[in-house]
Amino acid sequence: xxxxxxxxxILAATAAVAGPYDEPYSIITVDTLKSADPxxxxxxxxxxxxxxxxxxxxxxxxxxxxxxxxxxxxxxxxFHQATQADFPLETKACTRYYVxxxxxxPALQTWTPVVRSQEPIGECMRKFKxxxxx
Numbered sequence: 001x002x003x004x005x006x007x008x009x010i011l012a013a014t015a016a017v018a019g020p021y022d023e024p025y026s027i028i029t030v031d032t033l034k035s036a037d038p039x040x041x042x043x044x045x046x047x048x049x050x051x052x053x054x055x056x057x058x059x060x061x062x063x064x065x066x067x068x069x070x071x072x073x074x075x076x077x078x079f080h081q082a083t084q085a086d087f088p089l090e091t092k093a094c095t096r097y098y099v100x101x102x103x104x105x106p107a108l109q110t111w112t113p114v115v116r117s118q119e120p121i122g123e124c125m126r127k128f129k130x131x132x133x134x
Contacts, residue, residue: 026093027061040100083110
């Protein structure tokens, strides 16, 4: 009797702990590619929907839908403080978003968060049988 209760509680606990990859997902990550545009800068994804990003590779795995992304632009030459900005992002299932900062001017600390590019996540599309959209 005790063993069956223990086994049932272990199974229930395991089922209740679903990971982010168990359903269709999106990834918000930093764009690390160099740009020919001197006003495009690498950022740090700080939070998504108020949840701090703690991964080493600075990416957030989220469910598809609307999100608020908080990004930090590290200090650069001539400036001593990092700046932070929030922006809304509507994510699609099985899509990776590369984010960056677009400086208003190299002489200012004002900037705008941008999605520099996006790409389908093939593994997610195959796993959840999601058709590629044109």
